[in-house]
Structure formats: C-alpha cells, structure tokens
Amino acid sequence: MLRIAVPNKGSLSGPAAEMLHEAGYQQRRESKELRIVDPVNEVEFFYLRPRDIAIYVASGQLDIGLTGRDLLIDSGAEAEEILPLGFARSTFHYAAKPGTVSGLADLAGKTVATSYEGIVAAHLAEHAIDASVVHLDGAVETAIQLGVAQVIADVVETGTSLRNAGLEVAGEPIMKSEAVVIRRTGADADDVKVQQFLRRLQGVLVARTYVMMDYDCRVEQLEKAVALTPGLESPTVSPLHNEGWVAVRAMVPAKEAQRIMDDLYDIGARAILTTAIHACRL
Numbered sequence: 001m002l003r004i005a006v007p008n009k010g011s012l013s014g015p016a017a018e019m020l021h022e023a024g025y026q027q028r029r030e031s032k033e034l035r036i037v038d039p040v041n042e043v044e045f046f047y048l049r050p051r052d053i054a055i056y057v058a059s060g061q062l063d064i065g066l067t068g069r070d071l072l073i074d075s076g077a078e079a080e081e082i083l084p085l086g087f088a089r090s091t092f093h094y095a096a097k098p099g100t101v102s103g104l105a106d107l108a109g110k111t112v113a114t115s116y117e118g119i120v121a122a123h124l125a126e127h128a129i130d131a132s133v134v135h136l137d138g139a140v141e142t143a144i145q146l147g148v149a150q151v152i153a154d155v156v157e158t159g160t161s162l163r164n165a166g167l168e169v170a171g172e173p174i175m176k177s178e179a180v181v182i183r184r185t186g187a188d189a190d191d192v193k194v195q196q197f198l199r200r201l202q203g204v205l206v207a208r209t210y211v212m213m214d215y216d217c218r219v220e221q222l223e224k225a226v227a228l229t230p231g232l233e234s235p236t237v238s239p240l241h242n243e244g245w246v247a248v249r250a251m252v253p254a255k256e257a258q259r260i261m262d263d264l265y266d267i268g269a270r271a272i273l274t275t276a277i278h279a280c281r282l
C-alpha cells in the first residue's frame with residue numbers, strides 16, 4: 001500500500017485534498033481524521049502538519065508527500081521534489097519599513113524575524129551577511145512594529161499582509177514556491193505505484209490547464225487552422241459528409257481558448273466548440 005503525507009492545515013490543505021479527490025482518491029470526511037485508508041486505490045493517507053511532511057518522507061516511513069517547496073527547503077530534510085502542483089504559489093521575500101533596507105547589504109547587524117529560519121540562515125550565509133535571525137511561528141509582519149526585529153522574511157502572495165503592516169519588500173526575492181510532490185532523496189524512481197500516483201496527478205494538472213476544441217473548416221483552410229490548434233502531439237482531422245469540409249479536434253490551453261476561437265472564426269472555421277476535460281492520461 002502506498003503511504004502518502006497530506007497537509008492537514010493551512011493554505012496547502014484544502015487545494016491538496018481537492019486535487020487528490022479529482023485524481024480519484026478517497027479523502028477524509030472531517031478535519032480531525034489523521035489517517036485514512038483508500039482500499040480501492042491501495043493508498044493510505046496521513047494528514048500531517050505541512051512543516052513535518054518532509055521530515056516524515058525523509059525518514060522513509062512514508063513514500064510520498066505533498067508540501068510546499070519552501071517548507072521542503074526550510075526543513076533541510078533528505079527529500080526531493082518530483083512534481084510541481086501549481087497551487088499555493090508564493091514568493092519568499094525580506095521586508096522592512098519603507099526606506100530602511102534597499103539591498104541585501106543593509107541587513108548586516110539587523111535582526112530578521114521569520115518562520116523559515118532554515119531558508120533565511122542559509123541565504124544570509126550564502127551572501128556572507130552577519131545578521132541575527134529570530135524564529136516566530138506566524139504573523140511575523142507584526143514583529144517590526146513590536147520591536148522584535150527590524151526586518152522580516154516571509155511568504156508573500158498578494159502583498160496585502162505587508163501593506164496592512166506598513167511594510168514593503170526589500171531586495172530581490174529569495175525563492176519562489178508552490179505545492180510540490182516530494183519523496184525521499186534517492187528513493188526508487190521506477191516504483192510502479194508511485195509512477196501511477198504521479199500520472200493521476202499529472203492528469204488532473206492537464207485537465208485543469210487544457211480544454212478540448214472541436215470545429216469544422218474547409219480543406220483549403222486546414223493548414224492555417226491546424227497552426228492555431230496544433231494540439232499536444234497532432235490534431236485529429238476527420239472527413240465531413242459535406243465534401244470539401246473536415247472536422248478538427250485538438251487540446252488547447254484553457255487560457256487561450258477564447259482568442260483561438262476568434263482566430264479560427266476569422267479564417268472561416270465554424271461550429272467551434274470547447275469542452276472541459278475531466279481526466280486524462282497523456
């Protein structure tokens with residue numbers, strides 16, 4: 001049975017459970033459940049604190065974990081990223097009161113408050129900056145106002161939390177993060193169950209990113225039309241009963257679907273339809 005760690009709280013937990021559900025896995029019914037077995041898919045899910053997931057996976061007791069790239073790096077655990085999942089996207093930044101820190105060198109001699117001590121200590125060491133780090137569990141934006149630090153290092157998504165605290169980002173981003181699938185460093189890359197799990201999640205990612213597009217066009221316009229909808233490998237082209245016309249079917253990126261429909265219409269394609277993809281294996 002495949003043993004998988006899933007975040008039990010915070011920004012990662014809802015979207016992670018949703019993605020697993022879309023991939024056909026049973027998920028827990030209430031938030032107090034810490035472990036469930038999905039007998040049909042032969043998977044056991046452990047609901048753990050996001051920060052602890054890399055540690056469990058590195059210990060070898062769990063095969064796979066869903067966590068944030070920043071949490072994985074911060075933990076320093078012997079685990080590696082094997083699939084980015086596209087949600088819980090964020091950027092990790094230093095921030096301070098406007099005008100107090102313009103670049104990395106200004107951090108020297110200051111105190112940096114953060115929940116991500118591992119990332120910050122490594123970043124400061126890499127740039128040979130002598131600054132102190134104070135660990136806080138959360139709401140670190142308040143640390144400056146309350147005099148615990150002059151600088152913070154934290155996750156920024158919309159920037160609302162920084163603005164509300166009267167702070168601004170300082171210097172270049174330290175790293176970009178998103179939810180990722182991890183496994184123990186050096187674990188068997190060909191494990192059949194792990195590969196099947198990854199294919200299911202990849203199927204969800206494709207189904208979220210692409211739509212299916214169908215349309216009819218005149219044979220003379222086919223090359224132009226196919227250039228607009230090349231599909232992932234090659235579009236399907238079928239003859240129509242009306243001579244001189246063909247039906248075309250191809251996957252297109254969902255974000256570009258409306259523009260592609262306009263362009264197809266302009267070159268004479270008609271009966272242009274898009275439909276959602278619910279699941280796929282490429």
Ligand SMILES: Nc1ncnc2c1ncn2[C@@H]1O[C@H](COP(=O)(O)OP(=O)(O)OP(=O)(O)O)[C@@H](O)[C@H]1O
Nearest residue numbers: 009010011012050068070088089090138155157177
């Ligand atoms: N506002 C946000 N937008 C996007 N991703 C976020 C946001 N806040 C945290 N994350 C991401 O979520 C992961 C942290 O999850 P974690 O559950 O530890 O913190 P949280 O979501 O801030 O929850 P809490 O602090 O309430 O426990 C990290 O990968 C981080 O990059």
Ligand SMILES: O=P(O)(O)OC[C@H]1O[C@H](OP(=O)(O)OP(=O)(O)O)[C@H](O)[C@@H]1O
Nearest residue numbers: 138139140155156157158159160161162
């Ligand atoms: O740029 P924004 O969209 O404002 O998002 C970033 C904020 O979200 C997270 O905080 P969370 O609400 O999880 O509280 P925490 O600080 O206690 O973790 C993070 O720690 C930032 O404070």
Ligand SMILES: [Mg+2]
Nearest residue numbers: 010011138139
């Ligand atoms: Mg938080």
